[in-house]
Amino acid sequence: MKTAIIGFPQVGKTSLFKILTGVSSERRIGTTKVQLGVANVPDQRLDELASVLQPERVKPATVEYADMPGLSREALREPSYIGSLRTVDAFAHVLRMFEDDTVMHVEGSVDPVRDWANIDLELILNDLQVIENRLERVDKDMKRIKDSGLASERALLQECLEWLEQERPLREFDLMPSQAKQLKGFQFLSEKPMLLVLNVGDDRAQDLADIEDDFEADVLAGRKHVAVTAVCGGIEAELADLDAAERNEFLESFGLSESGIERLVAATYRLLGLMSFLTASKKECRAWTIRRGASALESAGAVHTDFAKRFIRAETIQWSKLVEHGGYARARERGDLRLEGKQYVVQDGDVLLIRHG
Numbered sequence: 230m231k232t233a234i235i236g237f238p239q240v241g242k243t244s245l246f247k248i249l250t251g252v253s254s255e256r257r258i259g260t261t262k263v264q265l266g267v268a269n270v271p272d273q274r275l276d277e278l279a280s281v282l283q284p285e286r287v288k289p290a291t292v293e294y295a296d297m298p299g300l301s302r303e304a305l306r307e308p309s310y311i312g313s314l315r316t317v318d319a320f321a322h323v324l325r326m327f328e329d330d331t332v333m334h335v336e337g338s339v340d341p342v343r344d345w346a347n348i349d350l351e352l353i354l355n356d357l358q359v360i361e362n363r364l365e366r367v368d369k370d371m372k373r374i375k376d377s378g379l380a381s382e383r384a385l386l387q388e389c390l391e392w393l394e395q396e397r398p399l400r401e402f403d404l405m406p407s408q409a410k411q412l413k414g415f416q417f418l419s420e421k422p423m424l425l426v427l428n429v430g431d432d433r434a435q436d437l438a439d440i441e442d443d444f445e446a447d448v449l450a451g452r453k454h455v456a457v458t459a460v461c462g463g464i465e466a467e468l469a470d471l472d473a474a475e476r477n478e479f480l481e482s483f484g485l486s487e488s489g490i491e492r493l494v495a496a497t498y499r500l501l502g503l504m505s506f507l508t509a510s511k512k513e514c515r516a517w518t519i520r521r522g523a524s525a526l527e528s529a530g531a532v533h534t535d536f537a538k539r540f541i542r543a544e545t546i547q548w549s550k551l552v553e554h555g556g557y558a559r560a561r562e563r564g565d566l567r568l569e570g571k572q573y574v575v576q577d578g579d580v581l582l583i584r585h586g
């Protein structure tokens with residue numbers, strides 16, 4: 230699962246990316262500089278399990294981020310830039326809310342709602358172009374060959390076209406699963422789920438929660454596949470250099486109780502429709518990423534493809550029960566370790582012991 234960090238130039242994308250992933254090296258994809266890095270998904274459950282089982286290793290689930298250069302109409306004409314955008318699962322759109330005269334703003338003033346609309350418009354225009362090109366091609370083909378597939382594709386694309394022409398992103402267009410499948414190959418930019426990241430100045434650190442709530446109520450009401458989270462990029466950058474004790478003190482000095490970065494990662498995870506199940510042994514406690522609604526068989530496959538192929542059953546228990554029992558032995562004794570088959574729909578926070586041949 231990969232999320233691209235997008236936004237206008239100089240809004241704080243790279244700063245956030247570095248804090249999220251700890252990565253500061255650069256890698257080139259084509260002519261576009263894109264940095265890739267991995268962030269751990271904070272998980273209280275994993276920590277509690279680990280404190281009971283004392284494993285050799287603890288491995289949280291991860292989300293991959295790509296730090297994109299500033300978005301503009303020109304950038305969107307570059308094939309390598311577009312290519313890096315198309316292949317991700319979601320966007321984290323950084324919106325500047327901090328005031329700083331020494332940092333250039335493309336539009337000359339701070340206005341996150343306008344900036345969001347402008348970037349969305351660029352994504353919409355790009356999708357429109359793709360659809361217009363494809364429709365031209367389809368029309369030509371329909372004159373030569375009879376193909377019911379082409380006709381249904383044409384009808385669907387035409388609907389999308391009309392939607393986009395009203396300057397509405399495809400993420401808000403209600404698609405049936407079969408239609409979503411039909412469109413998947415186009416990798417439309419305005420169809421991707423969007424996390425808006427409000428990058429707030431240090432002076433308003435105390436208001437983070439209010440800023441987020443207001444934005445959600447005033448701007449996001451009725452909009453689909455979009456979420457918002459507010460962070461103080463400046464504070465987070467300084468946090469990254471502190472040890473645990475200093476961090477808390479520093480956060481408190483701004484009236485904050487937790488780092489916004491953890492909330493940002495958790496929000497990305499939710500937006501992508503993901504959840505975690507856990508595996509726990511003396512060797513390793515680990516969180517694994519699966520989509521919501523995934524079966525025990527799919528979950529086994531996330532650990533190892535062979536586990537899915539030779540799946541027999543999964544011994545299952547909620548993480549809190551396992552912690553309560555202090556380990557498997559007592560959980561099994563008390564009959565709290567259930568046997569589940571391939572079709573079992575895994576629940577967020579389930580601990581699975583996968584039995585395989």
Ligand SMILES: Nc1nc2c(ncn2[C@@H]2O[C@H](COP(=O)(O)OP(=O)(O)OP(=O)(O)O)[C@@H](O)[C@H]2O)c(=O)[nH]1
Pocket residue numbers: 236237238239240241242243244245297298299300327328329332428429430431461462463464
């Ligand atoms: N005051 C303030 N400055 C910030 C904050 N976040 C980033 N900056 C500054 O803004 C400038 C741009 O930050 P970057 O993280 O490089 O922004 P970017 O979006 O990656 O920029 P491009 O890659 O050029 O599009 C730097 O000088 C940062 O120090 C913030 O929260 N507050």
Ligand SMILES: [Mg+2]
Pocket residue numbers: 242243244296297298299
């Ligand atoms: Mg940058």
